[in-house]
Amino acid sequence: AAKSLGRNNYQIYEVSAEQAQQQNMALKSGLRHAEHNGELRVFYQPQVDAVTEDIVGMEALVRWEHPELGFIGPGFFIPLAEETGLIVSIGEWVLRTACKQAQEWERKFGLRLRLGVNLSAVQLMQANLLEVVASALTESGLDPNLLEMEVTESISIKAAPNLVDNLHGLQRMGVRIAIDDFGTGAASLDYLRKLPADRIKIDQSFVRNIGVDPDDEAIVRATIDMAHRLKRGVVAEGVEIEQHLQFLRANRCDELQGYLFCRPLPTPSFEKLLSERQRLLASVAAEE
Ligand code: C2E
Numbered sequence: 271a272a273k274s275l276g277r278n279n280y281q282i283y284e285v286s287a288e289q290a291q292q293q294n295m296a297l298k299s300g301l302r303h304a305e306h307n308g309e310l311r312v313f314y315q316p317q318v319d320a321v322t323e324d325i326v327g328m329e330a331l332v333r334w335e336h337p338e339l340g341f342i343g344p345g346f347f348i349p350l351a352e353e354t355g356l357i358v359s360i361g362e363w364v365l366r367t368a369c370k371q372a373q374e375w376e377r378k379f380g381l382r383l384r385l386g387v388n389l390s391a392v393q394l395m396q397a398n399l400l401e402v403v404a405s406a407l408t409e410s411g412l413d414p415n416l417l418e419m420e421v422t423e424s425i426s427i428k429a430a431p432n433l434v435d436n437l438h439g440l441q442r443m444g445v446r447i448a449i450d451d452f453g454t455g456a457a458s459l460d461y462l463r464k465l466p467a468d469r470i471k472i473d474q475s476f477v478r479n480i481g482v483d484p485d486d487e488a489i490v491r492a493t494i495d496m497a498h499r500l501k502r503g504v505v506a507e508g509v510e511i512e513q514h515l516q517f518l519r520a521n522r523c524d525e526l527q528g529y530l531f532c533r534p535l536p537t538p539s540f541e542k543l544l545s546e547r548q549r550l551l552a553s554v555a556a557e558e
């Protein structure tokens with residue numbers, strides 16, 4: 271009986287693994303057409319000044335609106351896009367779309383908001399990365415100083431020699447660099463030493479434990495202090511509750527991003543947010 275059970279278990283396992291693989295293959299082939307079929311969307315999440323809570327920037331976050339499955343998050347399909355190499359064209363599309371949008375909002379509302387765009391390791395190794403970014407800037411008219419490319423620590427510097435050159439090239443163009451998910455990579459401090467970063471983004475796994483784990487609180491404080499001593503700015507990700515805000519503000523974190531302020535929004539909702547903010551500012555100015 272034990273033997274047949276074993277065999278059954280094996281079969282069940284085999285079928286589900288096969289199904290998972292089939293599903294991944296179906297998604298990969300769907301992803302191949304997603305951009306062309308207009309199924310990709312860019313959402314925007316505000317970044318606020320930690321003192322004034324005023325919107326000072328936004329991060330572009332891609333979503334895939336699958337015709338049958340609905341919205342699929344980047345945590346799920348970006349790895350597939352990286353495996354297939356599709357990330358290169360998807361990433362370029364996100365960059366061009368977001369740069370045009372940021373420039374349009376600047377023109378419409380007179381706001382100079384910083385735009386964060388995530389850059390995959392695969393893109394960072396592309397020989398033509400600088401041309402792609404330069405053309406996205408020229409095409410949109412966006413000030414390079416307003417663009418911030420977010421790079422994660424998962425990339426091995428040794429494995430990608432032209433990565434550091436590309437980052438220096440971006441900085442020469444006036445584009446800013448942020449190290450994303452700081453603290454979670456294998457070589458955080460080595461990164462800080464070798465990469466030409468303007469800012470670091472404290473990973474949400476640390477922020478989440480503010481008020482919960484004193485060790486993580488110590489890491490957050492030390493990270494902010496270290497970043498400032500290195501003349502880098504600091505953004506905290508995943509700010510969800512008032513207690514996170516108070517702690518981060520008290521410890522001089524520069525900017526904050528998280529559900530406490532706003533979720534990532536589709537273009538029309540983000541635009542509504544900006545227009546309400548502008549109306550608010552106009553009424554304050556009228557009172558003065
Ligand atoms: P990330 O760059 O670290 O982006 C922050 C993620 O945290 C986003 O998830 C955002 O929606 C989520 N988030 C923001 N505030 C909170 C909060 O208060 N609580 C919690 N629990 N989460 C919060 P999202 O949009 O699912 O993106 C996941 C990851 O996918 C991103 O992490 C980034 O690594 C990647 N990604 C997204 N868009 C792109 C893209 O255009 N290109 C590339 N290469 N990667 C992207």
Ligand code: MG
Pocket residue numbers: 329388420450
């Ligand atoms: Mg990011």
Ligand code: MG
Pocket residue numbers: 450451471473474507
């Ligand atoms: Mg992050």
Ligand code: MG
Pocket residue numbers: 422450451
């Ligand atoms: Mg991430």
